[in-house]
Amino acid sequence: MTFRAVKPIDATSYGIDIPENSRNEVDSFIAAAAVAAPALAQQSPKERAQLLREIATQIEASRATLIESACAETALPEARIAGEITRTTVQFELFARLVESGKHLGVVIDKADPNYSPAPRPDLRKMNAPLGVVAIFAASNFPLAFSVAGGDAASAIASGNAVVAKAHPSHPNTCAIVEKAIKAALAKCKLSQDSYAIVQGPDPQITHWLALHPAVKAIGFTGSEIVGRILVDLAATRPEPIPVYAEMGSLNPIFVTSSAIADRSEALAKGIVDSALMGSGQFCTKPGLIFAPNNPEFIATVKSHLATLAVAPLLSKSIAERYSKAISHLASQAKLEVASGISTEQGFGVTPTVFITDWATASQNPELLEEHFGPTTVIITCKEEEFLAIATSLKGQLTATIQGTDADKPESLLALLAQKAGRVIWNGFPTGVAVTTAMNHGGPWPASSSHTTSVGTDAIYRFMRPVAYQGFSQSVLPKALQDSNPWSVPQSIN
């Protein structure tokens, strides 16, 4: 069977016929990756860094074809795709620097101590080791930055694993270009071509084959709560359960204080709408719930600004249909004020829509408090005194934001939001996730399925496990654990 990409801009097909992978093919990719894995695990930090930089170089060399393909397959503007390519290569460079430093190995050396309490201590040395084969599931909404060479794949490769990555069927040609770039990098570094493979096809069974294969030792996923939950459940039914690092999205509430509105009503109203519509509202960090005092001027600016805005068509037919169905269903309900932007008619185009209601209504409407992927958000008027109770009622979030001024005393609300979210934000917008060490992209369920970040260099620790070496002589120890420290990695010595 083969399938083709569909252009969101006009719903016509794009690119070549892509063969869908069979179960046998998927199994053989994984089996071959397992054979290739030990050579990856044995690389020195320098060799690993070289591989990561070579991947960045090869992706950069494919920039023109990637832009053409990704723009066609996603309808995202060229500047966005160009930024994603840069983000992807920068990400590999950041991991290259971390790996080169050896810090990710987390070396701890406790020398033998006959006087240790409660018992004499043998020589113990611990370091992080890769898992073997990691399965990565690419997201629909970032054809590069969260796709087959995105943060999940890059961190799994950086930690020394072989990777089998499920391409998202909405941008298969883009994924194939990336695969070619990575295979070229593997060849340059004299590593097995089996160290990395992508799996193509819309068949949902492919997800099962990957998640249940005994040689797969961990899963990285970015996508919807529904599919994330399927993966978590599949992994738990295995004879040998494995960790699933699923980033499943969020409502990203923004709490707006009266003083913030008094200070900057217009900028705030426009900023919120712009953040909600960025990337056609197809970000996991899209602000989906705005809690604000009932200020007519603020609401009026939201509506007037929205009325001037159109967005690019959505990523796929199914996303566009799900969006339009949810919006029209919500719009038909009483007590919801509906504001609209400019409709995009061609292809998978939709109408940006903002709902306005009060907390008394919203709190009784679970549908309104769900994530709706696409250019929409809900403005919920309430009293500031209600913020704590509202925050208490929220599920886990990737982000939670307070828009206030120095006059506000946000400590209590902040403490509560820090319990609910992986990242708390002051006077900013949640869209835009910096790729940096202090980033945490993840949060309590259902934002993510683990206490880890999928963005930034700390993502590497998801795909390693510690191994302790007890009583070995220097010559037999892995290089990172030797006293002479030939790799010059940081060694924490007690």
Next chain:
Amino acid sequence: MTFRAVKPIDATSYGIDIPENSRNEVDSFIAAAAVAAPALAQQSPKERAQLLREIATQIEASRATLIESACAETALPEARIAGEITRTTVQFELFARLVESGKHLGVVIDKADPNYSPAPRPDLRKMNAPLGVVAIFAASNFPLAFSVAGGDAASAIASGNAVVAKAHPSHPNTCAIVEKAIKAALAKCKLSQDSYAIVQGPDPQITHWLALHPAVKAIGFTGSEIVGRILVDLAATRPEPIPVYAEMGSLNPIFVTSSAIADRSEALAKGIVDSALMGSGQFCTKPGLIFAPNNPEFIATVKSHLATLAVAPLLSKSIAERYSKAISHLASQAKLEVASGISTEQGFGVTPTVFITDWATASQNPELLEEHFGPTTVIITCKEEEFLAIATSLKGQLTATIQGTDADKPESLLALLAQKAGRVIWNGFPTGVAVTTAMNHGGPWPASSSHTTSVGTDAIYRFMRPVAYQGFSQSVLPKALQDSNPWSVPQSIN
């Protein structure tokens, strides 16, 4: 309903009638713990360290009653119980030192950078925060060191969580003494008595109530693979799945080279038997599979040494019955040579038993390659050339040991064992797990359910999650993240 402890030494009851907790009681312990949790999370490093040290002090103050109770409830010798008490207090002191240093908070500060690539970076600061309420399941085989104030509980408290701990029904009086000590420490530190509770009773439903309660955010468990799997499965069925840190035991294979036997046959044979019988063979690190060349002198020493040894009665009637049944079933099989120690007749006494066979036989007998809790091990003769194939066939292990000499080239076997085990050992025995930073107690499934350690200070990271703060002013930030660093915690600043 009430129940009583049973003394393994004579199968008579011990101590007071212990009320079994009802579902309502368990729910109310957890709900109260959730209310108490924020105050724990807000402690300064100094306050937390003070609590940990006060717990150690209170447990030490109960030493005499703990020894009396634990010796009666477990039949373990006094020196072992005394050592466990010391191990427990030392463990709290180690966590106190770590928490005092603030290192566990993992603070990373990335200051705003308008020139950051691919996009300007806001001020981002990340630290680890506790989860809320953690449920701990105590082990049967360590009435103190892996019980309601053992490594799991200590690391959960050290990271700032409220704890509800399921006492093992085989030593309920000992657990109650420990609970009293911890409650006294909470009172001294002016913290809510609800910050810590134990749950008593043999009803298996208690496990379900704890694992499924929505306020429980993580589970720590030390015990059998069967119960560990139940917990992993329960956690996965929750509307909000939670992590289960289960340490479920292991076969702890030892690979003995010919040169090791030539060098120290007698010491090796005795050392292996002693390690297998230590604590009546009731350690998760008991060596359960010994692969060695077929050396008649070595085997003869194993048998003659074993013949001189008896062990204390097992911990409970069910453990003793399961052991005796498995041993007599194995002993009835062809091609297995059976060697015995001295039988202990009273109470839950059993006969130490060593099986001797070859790899051709053992590889066809799955029962032989399972963990049998109690004073038994299996010596499997084979050729050294078979070691790699044998190691490849093994499941995940807590430990794997090579007994060799400098003349051996163990690199290939070591590399393979490091993939199978959490700790690899050279010329030592796996029993005895040092409580230190470089320890890793955990391993690939079924040794444990996560890529973490349950022993040593790194166990603390199981019960925390990162939270990033974006764009906040100094006065609003948590103290650990402020530029002025009032707690003097390590800050990694980029």
